[in-house]
Structure formats: structure tokens, C-alpha cells
Amino acid sequence: MSFVLETEDLTKSYRAKTALSNCTINVPQGHVVGLVGPNGSGKSTLLNIASGVLSPTSGSVHVFGSPPASSSTQLGRVGFVAQDTPVYSGFTVQDHLRYGKHVNPKWDDNLARHRVEQLGLDLGQRAGKLSGGQSAQLALTLAIAKRPDLLLLDEPVASLDPLARREFLQILMETVAEHDVSILLSSHLVADIERVCDYLVVLVSSRVQVAGEIEDLLATHHRLIGPRETSPPENQVVIESSYTERQSTLFVRSDSPIIDPHWTVEAVNLEDLVLAYMGHGRTERGSTLNKESA
Amino acid sequence: MIEFYIDTHSGVPPYLQIGQQVRRALKLGLLEQGDQLPTVKEVVSRLAINPNTVSKAYRELEHEGLVVARVGVGTFVAKSLGSESFSALAPLRRDLQRWMESARRAGLDDESIEALVRECFRSTSRTVVA
Amino acid sequence: MIWFAWRQFRVQALIALTLLVALAIAFLVTGPRLVHTYNTTIVGCTARGDCNGSVSIFLSAYPFLQNLLTESWLLAVLVGIFWGAPAVAREFDTGTYRLAWTQSASRTQWLTAKIAIGGVASVVTAGLFTLMATWWSSPLDRVRDQPFSLFDTRDIVPIGYALCAFTLGVGVGAVVRRTISTMAVTIAGFAAVRGLFNFSIRPHFAAAMHTVFAFTPAGNGFGLGGNLNPGNWMISTKVESAAGKVFPNLSRGFDFQSNANGSTTLVGAGICPNKIPSLSGGNRTGMSNAAKQCINSFHLHELISYQPISRYWSFQWYELVSYAVLSLILGTFSVWWIRRR
Numbered sequence: 001m002s003f004v005l006e007t008e009d010l011t012k013s014y015r016a017k018t019a020l021s022n023c024t025i026n027v028p029q030g031h032v033v034g035l036v037g038p039n040g041s042g043k044s045t046l047l048n049i050a051s052g053v054l055s056p057t058s059g060s061v062h063v064f065g066s067p068p069a070s071s072s073t074q075l076g077r078v079g080f081v082a083q084d085t086p087v088y089s090g091f092t093v094q095d096h097l098r099y100g101k102h103v104n105p106k107w108d109d110n111l112a113r114h115r116v117e118q119l120g121l122d123l124g125q126r127a128g129k130l131s132g133g134q135s136a137q138l139a140l141t142l143a144i145a146k147r148p149d150l151l152l153l154d155e156p157v158a159s160l161d162p163l164a165r166r167e168f169l170q171i172l173m174e175t176v177a178e179h180d181v182s183i184l185l186s187s188h189l190v191a192d193i194e195r196v197c198d199y200l201v202v203l204v205s206s207r208v209q210v211a212g213e214i215e216d217l218l219a220t221h222h223r224l225i226g227p228r229e230t231s232p233p234e235n236q237v238v239i240e241s242s243y244t245e246r247q248s249t250l251f252v253r254s255d256s257p258i259i260d261p262h263w264t265v266e267a268v269n270l271e272d273l274v275l276a277y278m279g280h281g282r283t284e285r286g287s288t289l290n291k292e293s294a
Numbered sequence: 295m296i297e298f299y300i301d302t303h304s305g306v307p308p309y310l311q312i313g314q315q316v317r318r319a320l321k322l323g324l325l326e327q328g329d330q331l332p333t334v335k336e337v338v339s340r341l342a343i344n345p346n347t348v349s350k351a352y353r354e355l356e357h358e359g360l361v362v363a364r365v366g367v368g369t370f371v372a373k374s375l376g377s378e379s380f381s382a383l384a385p386l387r388r389d390l391q392r393w394m395e396s397a398r399r400a401g402l403d404d405e406s407i408e409a410l411v412r413e414c415f416r417s418t419s420r421t422v423v424a
Numbered sequence: 425m426i427w428f429a430w431r432q433f434r435v436q437a438l439i440a441l442t443l444l445v446a447l448a449i450a451f452l453v454t455g456p457r458l459v460h461t462y463n464t465t466i467v468g469c470t471a472r473g474d475c476n477g478s479v480s481i482f483l484s485a486y487p488f489l490q491n492l493l494t495e496s497w498l499l500a501v502l503v504g505i506f507w508g509a510p511a512v513a514r515e516f517d518t519g520t521y522r523l524a525w526t527q528s529a530s531r532t533q534w535l536t537a538k539i540a541i542g543g544v545a546s547v548v549t550a551g552l553f554t555l556m557a558t559w560w561s562s563p564l565d566r567v568r569d570q571p572f573s574l575f576d577t578r579d580i581v582p583i584g585y586a587l588c589a590f591t592l593g594v595g596v597g598a599v600v601r602r603t604i605s606t607m608a609v610t611i612a613g614f615a616a617v618r619g620l621f622n623f624s625i626r627p628h629f630a631a632a633m634h635t636v637f638a639f640t641p642a643g644n645g646f647g648l649g650g651n652l653n654p655g656n657w658m659i660s661t662k663v664e665s666a667a668g669k670v671f672p673n674l675s676r677g678f679d680f681q682s683n684a685n686g687s688t689t690l691v692g693a694g695i696c697p698n699k700i701p702s703l704s705g706g707n708r709t710g711m712s713n714a715a716k717q718c719i720n721s722f723h724l725h726e727l728i729s730y731q732p733i734s735r736y737w738s739f740q741w742y743e744l745v746s747y748a749v750l751s752l753i754l755g756t757f758s759v760w761w762i763r764r765r
Contacts, residue, residue, distance in 0.1 A: 048522070051522075051525075051526050052525060053521070053525050053526060054765070055764065055765055069526075069531075072528050072530065073528075075526065075527065075528045075529070075530070078526065079526070080523075080526035082519065082522035082523065082526075084519060086518060086519040086520045086522055087523065088520055088523070089518070090432075095431060098427070098431075099428050099431070099527075100527070102425075102427045102428060103425060103428065103527040103528055103529050105528060106528075139523070142523070143526075146527070170338070170339050170340065170341075170342045171339070172342075173338035173339065173342050173343060173344065173345060174338060174339035176338070176344070176345050177334050177339070177345040191302065194302065195300075195308075195342055195343050196342060196343060198344050198346050198347075265413075265417075266413070267305075267416045267417070
């Protein structure tokens with residue numbers, strides 16, 4: 001299995017705070033990977049480092065086996081759509097395409113122009129006058145037209161209205177269908193992740209809580225409901241648990257089928273999974289902090 | 295040509311929904327032998343879903359013998375679903391009715407029956423995958 | 425990247441071109457008039473030897489343009505804050521660096537292209553400006569004949585100032601990353617550099633020459649460099665007595681003090697060897713002569729260190745090269761700094 005992104009103990013700290021601390025992650029090639037996590041967990045920092053925009057403080061990071069932005073070829077293999085999709089407000093749409101063409105050897109001008117036409121963007125329009133959705137689409141077009149092998153997207157649809165969001169994802173999926181490109185995108189919206197991603201990484205406090213193909217994850221996680229006193233079945237990893245007087249509800253991971261008759265087994269959906277691991281990550285961090293202060 | 299839709303709240307995985315919609319269209323005669331299904335690219339550019347989802351659905355349908363993929367051309371309906379499916383339906387319906395009667399005799403109310411059916415349905419959907 | 429850097433710079437270049445053209449028109453309209461006046465009035469009166477009035481009238485021609493040229497240090501400041509400061513800082517402000525740094529060109533290429541375009545533009549703009557300014561002012565300068573007094577605004581050094589201000593703006597922008605703050609720091613920094621050069625470095629481009637003038641009572645400006653050819657650039661002056669005592673300050677003339685024992689002290693030099701009759705005696709002439717005698721007895725002389733007018737052009741080159749080297753350092757620093765982020 002080859003990886004598009006591998007990091008080990010990756011840390012980025014500033015004077016006042018630490019944005020990413022000892023993050024170890026391996027993202028496999030050939031997937032649309034959803035990166036989920038609470039605010040401040042380091043998703044944006046991770047993507048900025050992977051794209052070469054930010055330098056790490058310590059630890060290692062490799063994209064396609066080399067450090068990010070280490071060569072012109074490497075830069076050409078990775079496309080990045082940063083948060084708030086920055087574009088040059090004084091440039092026209094046409095200028096942006098010319099810019100992409102001049103600077104990227106693998107630039108596919110036909111693809112770029114086709115997309116712009118498809119989107120109904122006016123080539124002569126100044127980018128500063130585009131709507132949020134339109135500049136997001138422009139930024140995506142620029143990233144796609146350089147024909148990268150990996151596309152990194154930092155919450156690209158967070159500030160878009162539902163229609164713009166849908167249109168953005170349509171173009172993104174069409175790109176995946178047409179070209180052989182891996183995608184790593186961070187998002188708050190589990191509904192979007194569910195639609196477009198086939199691989200999930202949950203990042204809480206710079207730590208990977210869970211990573212895997214979504215199908216596998218949904219198959220191996222269950223909700224167990226049973227009477228309060230019953231002990232959990234064997235060979236299960238309890239991710240989250242909640243109790244009432246009479247009832248226990250457990251969120252577990254298991255590889256083998258659960259045949260304990262005391263427990264009612266229910267399937268879980270992606271949102272349940274994400275929430276469970278985000279909660280788990282917070283508790284873990286809380287207990288770590290408690291240990292440190294004790 | 296058939297147009298797919300995805301119901302995100304149905305609890306049914308998207309790739310199964312696509313399969314269901316193809317089968318339904320076949321039964322209703324909306325799709326006939328030789329008709330082309332939308333390409334993966336066409337489907338995802340409308341629905342904004344992962345292309346693998348569509349590929350998987352089409353693969354399943356091909357496995358069932360309902361469609362055939364021609365490389366470089368597209369995916370085409372292999373056979374119309376005619377009376378075959380109806381003949382398969384009758385014994386299944388009979389079994390189901392019998393089971394329902396047993397469940398009611400055992401004292402289950404409508405909601406419990408529905409919950410039981412849903413649970414089995416979901417867990418069997420998963421095992422088809424595995 | 426060159427296309428990109430030029431495309432970003434286009435509007436700024438256009439503004440500069442417009443201003444230069446406006447200035448050129450102003451110069452072209454008024455310049456020939458100056459030349460004409462010089463060739464007729466000034467040359468004429470010089471031959472006759474009665475130039476005083478004509479010269480002062482001539483030198484006050486076109487005051488607006490002359491003042492503009494005196495304030496031409498502004499040109500470099502404007503270049504620094506409108507071309508240099510936004511070059512990097514604005515990309516950080518707007519976040520577009522995240523787009524620029526993820527194309528197939530490295531950060532080094534990105535910044536080098538910007539510095540090249542802006543640097544060339546600064547040199548060309550300042551060069552054209554100083555060419556026009558020097559040409560237009562040449563009749564006036566010939567009459568003034570004090571090139572060092574307008575050193576900053578003529579010939580080739582303004583090119584160095586503009587280039588340095590530009591690269592300073594770029595360097596500060598790389599560190600500070602906010603356009604407005606960068607502009608403020610660039611102005612302050614550039615003022616500091618200019619001040620340092622004007623007062624501490626330029627006087628020492630070459631070892632100063634020295635000359636001594638004996639006290640000349642009739643001569644004006646003794647102790648203030650008045651005996652020096654005005655074209656030379658006076659660096660420092662001091663007045664000493666034969667015994668080596670340094671006179672404090674001659675700007676308000678000589679100071680005599682009566683002592684208790686009837687003698688008189690020339691403040692700063694010592695006790696007068698002769699007796700100075702008091703003013704109350706009514707003998708003004710006598711007192712005046714005695715005062716002069718006392719002053720002469722100390723054999724005062726003025727030591728002036730200066731840079732001769734002949735060194736004007738070599739100093740222009742020294743300063744230009746110094747600023748150019750400084751610009752190179754600033755540019756290199758900028759590239760090194762952004763690679764670190």
C-alpha cells in the first residue's frame with residue numbers, strides 16, 4: 001500500500017500555543033479521505049504543512065515519499081485549496097488561468113477552460129467580485145487543472161450556501177471519476193463526508209482517534225444496549241459508554257460478530273461514529289491532563 | 295435514461311439504493327435490455343457522491359447478471375426483469391405472511407415487528423457486503 | 425513567475441509612468457526657459473560683473489518645482505511603502521500566499537520574481553526621475569555651484585535610495601506580514617538608514633582634507649567656515665589659539681571680561697597682554713584697537729576639515745554602491761526569511 005501522506009510525531013508550535021502536537025498519521029493512496037475533528041484539533045495546520053505552506057516545528061512529514069514542496073515536481077503533484085479559498089482579487093478569472101498555465105508545467109488548459117465555462121464564470125470578471133461559491137470553484141479549478149495526484153482541501157465548503165456546496169462537491173466527484181487523484185479534505189459536515197468520502201480519519205487534539213475505510217468502520221462498530229449490570233461482551237473495545245439506572249449503552253469496536261444474548265446490537269451511522277470518537281478523544285485528553293496535573 | 299437519487303436518511307447505504315432503483319426500474323419496464331445506464335461520471339456529477347459507490351453498485355448488478363459492462367463504452371442492461379421476479383416474489387410473500395402471523399401470535403406489536411425486521415434487514419445488508 | 429509578478433505590478437507601474445509623464449511635461453515646458461535665461465541674463469551679467477540681483481532672482485525661479493525636487497527623498501519613501509511593503513505583506517494579509525506557494529514554483533522563485541520586477545521598476549523610475557531633475561536644474565546648479573548641498577537629490581544616488589527603500593519594504597513585509605505595519609516600519613527604517621548615511625557615513629567616504637585659516641578680522645564667517653570655497657563640503661571646524669586652546673563658540677563674536685586686578689580676559693583664549701580701556705572712558709576707537717590687538721596676540725587660526733568639490737562624483741558613486749549593496753543584502757535576507765516559515 002502506498003501512502004500519499006505520512007507523518008511521524010509532527011509538531012507545530014508557536015510562541016503562544018501548540019497547533020499540532022506529535023501527530024502520526026498515514027493516509028493511503030486512491031481514496032477520498034475525510035478529515036474530521038473539533039476546532040483546534042490541528043486539521044488545518046496538518047493540511048497547511050502537507051501542502052508546504054507551513055513548516056513544521058519538529059517531526060517528519062512526507063508526501064509521496066518526499067518532504068512537502070521539496071521540488072518543483074513535488075509541488076506539481078499536490079493541489080491545495082486553502083481555507084476561505086484565497087484568490088487574487090485584482091486578477092480576472094482569465095488572469096488566474098494564465099497564471100496557472102505559466103507556472104505549472106502539467107497545466108491542462110482545456111480542462112480549466114471547460115470547467116470555467118461549465119460553471120458559467122465570466123473570464124473577464126475580477127476575482128474580487130466573485131461570490132463565495134464562485135471563488136471556491138475558481139480555486140478548485142486552479143488546483144484541479146494542474147493535474148495533481150493529490151488534492152488537499154481545507155474546509156472548502158464551510159462558508160458556502162447549500163447550493164454552492166453541492167456544486168463544489170459535484171465538480172470534485174466528477175474530477176475523482178475522471179482522473180486518478182487522491183483527495184484529503186477536512187470538514188465539519190458529516191453529511192458531506194458521508195456522501196463523498198470512502199475513508200475517514202478522526203483527529204482530536206492532534207491525535208488520530210480512528211482511521212479506516214468507512215465501510216469497514218461501519219461494519220465493525222456497533223451500539224450495544226443492555227441491562228445495567230451486564231458486563232460487556234468479550235473481545236470488544238468500548239469507545240464510549242453511557243448509563244442510566246437500568247440501562248447501559250455502549251459504543252464498541254469489534255472484529256468478530258457479537259453473539260452475547262444479553263445485548264441488543266444495533267448498527268451505527270457515520271455521524272454516531274464520528275461523535276463517539278470525538279467524545280472519546282476529549283475524555284482521553286482530559287484524563288491525560290488530569291494525570292499530568294496530579 | 296434513468297436518473298438516480300439518494301435518500302440520506304433511509305439508513306440504506308447509497309450503493310444499495312442505486313441497485314434498488316435499477317431493479318425497480320427494470321421491474322416497472324422503465325429500463326429494458328440494451329438500455330445504457332448513466333456513466334459513473336454522470337452520476338457523481340449530479341449526485342456528488344463517491345464514484346466508488348456507483349462502481350460498486352454497477353458491479354453488484356453485473357454480478358447478479360442484470361447489467362453488463364463494456365469497457366470504454368458503458369454499462370448496459372443485460373436482461374429485462376419480467377415475470378421471473380414476479381415468480382420469485384410469490385413464495386417469499388407467503389413466507390413473510392406466515393412469519394408475521396407467528397410474530398403476532400407471540401405477542402409482538404406493530405412497532406416491535408418493524409424494529410425486528412429493520413434490524414435483520416440492516417445486518418443482512420452488511421453480510422452481503424462481506 | 426515573471427509574468428505573474430509583472431501582472432501584479434501592472435497598476436503600480438502605470439501610476440509611476442503617469443506621474444513621470446506629468447513631471448516630464450512640467451520640466452519640458454519650464455526647462456528651456458531656464459536655459460534661455462541663463463544664457464542671456466546670467467552669462468551677460470557675469471561678463472559685466474554685476475550679477476548680485478540677477479542671480480538671486482534667477483535662483484528663485486519656479487519655486488514649486490524647486491521645492492518638489494528638494495523633497496524628492498519622498499520618491500524613495502513612496503517606492504518603499506507602495507511597491508516594497510505590499511509585495512510580500514499583502515499576500516500574507518489576504519492569504520493569497522497559500523495559493524502562490526502551492527503552484528509548481530518554489531517560494532524562492534516567487535519572491536525573486538517580485539524583487540526583480542519591483543527592483544528594476546524602482547531603478548528605472550528613480551533613474552528617469554533623477555535624469556529629468558538633474559537636467560532641468562543644471563542651469564540653477566551651475567550658478568549655485570554648491571553640488572554637495574543638493575547631493576541627495578541629484579545625479580545617481582536617488583537610484584540607490586529607491587532600490588534600498590523597495591528592498592527594505594520587501595524585507596520588513598516578510599517579517600511583519602501586515603501591510604500597514606510594514607509601511608510604518610519601512611518609513612522609520614528608511615529614515616534611520618538615510619540619517620546614518622548622511623551624518624555618519626558619507627563624511628568618511630574618503631579621509632577629509634584639512635586647511636587652516638589665520639584670523640581675518642575683516643573676513644566674514646571666521647570660525648564658521650566662511651573662508652572656505654563654498655563649493656567644498658565643510659565637515660567640521662574649530663578655532664584654536666597659538667597655544668592650542670580651542671575656542672568654544674564664535675557665532676556671537678568675541679567675549680571680553682574685566683578682571684578684578686584691572687586686566688581683561690578674552691574668554692576662551694586667556695588674559696590679554698595689553699590693557700583695554702574701559703568703554704565708560706568714552707574712547708571707542710581706542711578700545712576697539714586695543715581689543716583687536718589682544719585678539720591678534722593669541723594668533724587664532726581656524727582648522728577646517730572638508731571634502732573638496734572635486735570629490736563630488738566619487739562620493740556619488742560610493743553612496744550609490746553602498747545603497748546597492750545594502751539592497752542586495754535586504755533582498756537576500758527576504759528570500760532567506762520566507763523560506764524558513
